[in-house]
Amino acid sequence: MHVRRPATLASLAAELGVSRTTVSNAYNRPDQLSPELRRRVLETARRLGYPGPDPVARSLRTRKAGAVGLLLTENLSYAFRDPAALGFLEGLALACEGAGQGLHLVPVNPEREDVAAVHRAGVDGFVVYSVPDDDPHLAAVLSRPVPTVVADQPTVDGVDRVGIDDRGAIMELAQQLITLGHRKVGVICMRLARDRNDGFAPVERQKTAHFHVQRTRLAGLSEAFAKVGVDWSRVPVVERFDHSTASGASAAAQLLDADRDVTALICTSDILALGALTEAKRRGLRVPQDLTVTGFDGIAEGERLGLTTVRQPVLEKGKAAGKLLLASPDPTRPREITLPTELILGTTSAAPRTAEERWFGP
Amino acid sequence: MHVRRPATLASLAAELGVSRTTVSNAYNRPDQLSPELRRRVLETARRLGYPGPDPVARSLRTRKAGAVGLLLTENLSYAFRDPAALGFLEGLALACEGAGQGLHLVPVNPEREDVAAVHRAGVDGFVVYSVPDDDPHLAAVLSRPVPTVVADQPTVDGVDRVGIDDRGAIMELAQQLITLGHRKVGVICMRLARDRNDGFAPVERQKTAHFHVQRTRLAGLSEAFAKVGVDWSRVPVVERFDHSTASGASAAAQLLDADRDVTALICTSDILALGALTEAKRRGLRVPQDLTVTGFDGIAEGERLGLTTVRQPVLEKGKAAGKLLLASPDPTRPREITLPTELILGTTSAAPRTAEERWFGP
DNA sequence: TGGGCTGACCGTAACGGTTCAGAACCAATT
DNA sequence: AATTGGTTCTGAACCGTTACGGTCAGCCCA
Numbered sequence: 108m109h110v111r112r113p114a115t116l117a118s119l120a121a122e123l124g125v126s127r128t129t130v131s132n133a134y135n136r137p138d139q140l141s142p143e144l145r146r147r148v149l150e151t152a153r154r155l156g157y158p159g160p161d162p163v164a165r166s167l168r169t170r171k172a173g174a175v176g177l178l179l180t181e182n183l184s185y186a187f188r189d190p191a192a193l194g195f196l197e198g199l200a201l202a203c204e205g206a207g208q209g210l211h212l213v214p215v216n217p218e219r220e221d222v223a224a225v226h227r228a229g230v231d232g233f234v235v236y237s238v239p240d241d242d243p244h245l246a247a248v249l250s251r252p253v254p255t256v257v258a259d260q261p262t263v264d265g266v267d268r269v270g271i272d273d274r275g276a277i278m279e280l281a282q283q284l285i286t287l288g289h290r291k292v293g294v295i296c297m298r299l300a301r302d303r304n305d306g307f308a309p310v311e312r313q314k315t316a317h318f319h320v321q322r323t324r325l326a327g328l329s330e331a332f333a334k335v336g337v338d339w340s341r342v343p344v345v346e347r348f349d350h351s352t353a354s355g356a357s358a359a360a361q362l363l364d365a366d367r368d369v370t371a372l373i374c375t376s377d378i379l380a381l382g383a384l385t386e387a388k389r390r391g392l393r394v395p396q397d398l399t400v401t402g403f404d405g406i407a408e409g410e411r412l413g414l415t416t417v418r419q420p421v422l423e424k425g426k427a428a429g430k431l432l433l434a435s436p437d438p439t440r441p442r443e444i445t446l447p448t449e450l451i452l453g454t455t456s457a458a459p460r461t462a463e464e465r466w467f468g469p
Numbered sequence: 470m471h472v473r474r475p476a477t478l479a480s481l482a483a484e485l486g487v488s489r490t491t492v493s494n495a496y497n498r499p500d501q502l503s504p505e506l507r508r509r510v511l512e513t514a515r516r517l518g519y520p521g522p523d524p525v526a527r528s529l530r531t532r533k534a535g536a537v538g539l540l541l542t543e544n545l546s547y548a549f550r551d552p553a554a555l556g557f558l559e560g561l562a563l564a565c566e567g568a569g570q571g572l573h574l575v576p577v578n579p580e581r582e583d584v585a586a587v588h589r590a591g592v593d594g595f596v597v598y599s600v601p602d603d604d605p606h607l608a609a610v611l612s613r614p615v616p617t618v619v620a621d622q623p624t625v626d627g628v629d630r631v632g633i634d635d636r637g638a639i640m641e642l643a644q645q646l647i648t649l650g651h652r653k654v655g656v657i658c659m660r661l662a663r664d665r666n667d668g669f670a671p672v673e674r675q676k677t678a679h680f681h682v683q684r685t686r687l688a689g690l691s692e693a694f695a696k697v698g699v700d701w702s703r704v705p706v707v708e709r710f711d712h713s714t715a716s717g718a719s720a721a722a723q724l725l726d727a728d729r730d731v732t733a734l735i736c737t738s739d740i741l742a743l744g745a746l747t748e749a750k751r752r753g754l755r756v757p758q759d760l761t762v763t764g765f766d767g768i769a770e771g772e773r774l775g776l777t778t779v780r781q782p783v784l785e786k787g788k789a790a791g792k793l794l795l796a797s798p799d800p801t802r803p804r805e806i807t808l809p810t811e812l813i814l815g816t817t818s819a820a821p822r823t824a825e826e827r828w829f830g831p
Numbered sequence: 832t833g834g835g836c837t838g839a840c841c842g843t844a845a846c847g848g849t850t851c852a853g854a855a856c857c858a859a860t861t
Numbered sequence: 862a863a864t865t866g867g868t869t870c871t872g873a874a875c876c877g878t879t880a881c882g883g884t885c886a887g888c889c890c891a
Contacts, residue, residue: 113614126841162591164877166525173589187559197549204576212572227535229524252475488871526847529876
């Protein structure tokens with residue numbers, strides 16, 4: 108019994124004196140052979156230590172890998188720590204699980220731009236979640252001849268898409284602040300491009316941002332405030348590369364230091380908003396009396412704190428992406444799913460104090 | 470130009486009038502052909518829409534898939550919501566990313582016991598994280614002829630393992646409570662088997678628990694308290710199937726309702742402990758004056774609340790699992806990595822009130 | 832008796848690559 | 862002139878399966 112090479116379908120067949128087809132059928136189509144022979148095949152397999160048909164060889168032959176590839180932002184830890192990304196991931200994983208498909212996280216080396224991993228992934232399709240528009244990995248994915256779904260990304264021709272109406276949602280939020288009377292606002296956003304720029308982001312940078320979600324939200328804000336005569340080029344927008352409450356706090360500090368008249372801090376994520384709240388508290392600013400703070404996403408911790416924000420259905424977004432990918436392989440035209448959002452009016456937003464109040468207290 | 474079937478290595482070679490080997494070399498070993506020819510190959514590839522060597526076929530030939538399989542508990546959402554599991558996942562993902570390996574989440578259908586997905590996964594190895602000892606998926610993984618690492622699971626012969634000293638760690642915690650004077654304690658634990666049993670868990674069930682981690686922690690507690698003469702069979706142990714703060718709260722309620730003398734609630738996870746804290750507050754019990762509450766894991770929210778607990782390096786655990794799997798393919802004997810834990814004395818533990826104080830107030 | 836049907840099994844041809852041992856060619860060295 | 866060495870490219874053998882289209886024996890029924 109030479110245990111060097113593990114047994115294969117062929118060796119098993121030889122041992123049994125039957126054809127490979129029959130052994131294959133024993134595993135895949137029990138109705139194609141007599142129960143007795145099938146029993147013998149399976150028993151001999153056990154005896155020889157044959158672990159069943161090799162998954163890779165099977166994939167090659169059947170032209171399906173049984174897995175979905177997932178391309179995430181270059182920084183993996185980011186995804187695992189961002190509640191919104193995590194919700195998406197969970198939803199996608201659930202959809203895959205429901206369909207019996209594996210979920211293959213594509214390794215993205217943050218250092219060298221190594222696109223090879225995308226080409227090496229044996230998957231039946233890809234989901235691309237919120238990567239920069241110019242990410243070479245995205246291009247690599249698109250070059251693969253498998254169905255793809257993008258999420259929180261701009262439309263790519265021939266590719267399904269799932270997302271929310273970022274522009275509309277944040278405009279609704281902006282309108283709320285406008286109605287309350289806010290005109291001097293500041294914005295804290297996530298990184299806008301692949302290069303690090305921890306500081307103010309001029310309008311040009313906002314417009315050419317490589318991250319669709321951020322770009323769109325900023326555009327929505329700009330549009331909403333322009334309508335009531337606010338000169339957007341004078342609205343301070345502070346960008347942070349890292350996505351953490353610490354970043355939110357330092358951004359708030361930077362912004363408030365530079366512009367003390369600001370009555371509202373609009374953050375493009377709840378995580379950043381949580382940090383802003385911390386900084387406000389540290390400065391002795393009461394929220395919402397002295398300062399309004401808003402977020403985006405609708406994460407649990409924000410809800411607990413009564414954060415005014417836009418809630419988006421992250422879990423559903425992931426599920427939708429999975430379903431889109433796993434449904435019909437190739438319909439005529441790419442589909443697009445836009446999920447609804449909900450404006451959550453919490454306790455961190457209120458009308459700004461009047462100039463008078465500012466000087467003399469409430 | 471029949472675009473029916475996408476181009477293959479062979480069709481490209483035919484088009485160019487060179488051998489398949491040469492085309493293969495153009496992609497994999499650029500030094501094996503002239504730069505000029507390589508350029509032609511690549512350009513023709515682009516023209517014909519050839520996406521590069523098929524990953525599955527390549528995997529078959531090279532006998533490596535470039536991915537690691539991960540088997541998680543049957544309930545996927547659980548993993549995505551448990552900070553400890555998430556930390557492990559992040560660590561593992563980082564290790565894989567560092568090695569350029571994909572991470573393949575094996576779909577585990579909670580309904581029917583469908584082990585097929587394990588056999589279908591084209592991976593070079595498996596990591597199995599905290600599944601019940603009798604999980605058929607675990608058996609399926611072990612039957613595959615690839616290296617495997619188990620984490621937070623009992624040792625399996627021939628398989629690498631990573632974990633912590635659950636018994637020792639919780640004994641240290643127990644000793645601390647004992648030193649403080651606690652003798653009447655109650656325990657809240659996660660589910661002990663695959664069947665649902667939301668309620669008290671008799672000693673027998675504790676001992677035969679299918680989840681290694683829970684079983685070991687309970688054994689450690691039992692041992693520590695037995696040493697000081699506590700009859701463990703009379704210690705209330707409440708089990709919860711779902712792992713959530715709500716479960717922790719309801720378990721605490723059930724336990725405190727049944728046994729009002731309890732001075733300390735030992736929870737086998739921080740999540741459960743957070744719930745217990747909520748319930749204590751709801752009852753007007755002051756922590757730690759009226760009730761001591763402890764957890765296990767060392768999650769961020771627990772730290773913020775000053776929870777007395779055992780901190781374990783979850784991220785490192787995941788990284789270690791990945792490294793173990795990706796290091797040398799097959800050493801002589803299986804390795805075992807036990808990571809250090811740290812007892813965190815927070816503000817949720819203190820000496821119990823004396824009987825006198827109980828009746829007359831502090 | 833022979834035609835048609837069914838159940839059980841088999842042979843061959845892919846699936847799309849990689850790899851290894853040369854062959855062919857040319858230039859440089861002995 | 863023969864040897865050596867290097868580069869560039871080729872042929873053929875795998876990798877382990879499954880899909881497809883059979884074959885063949887036995888049985889039913891007219």
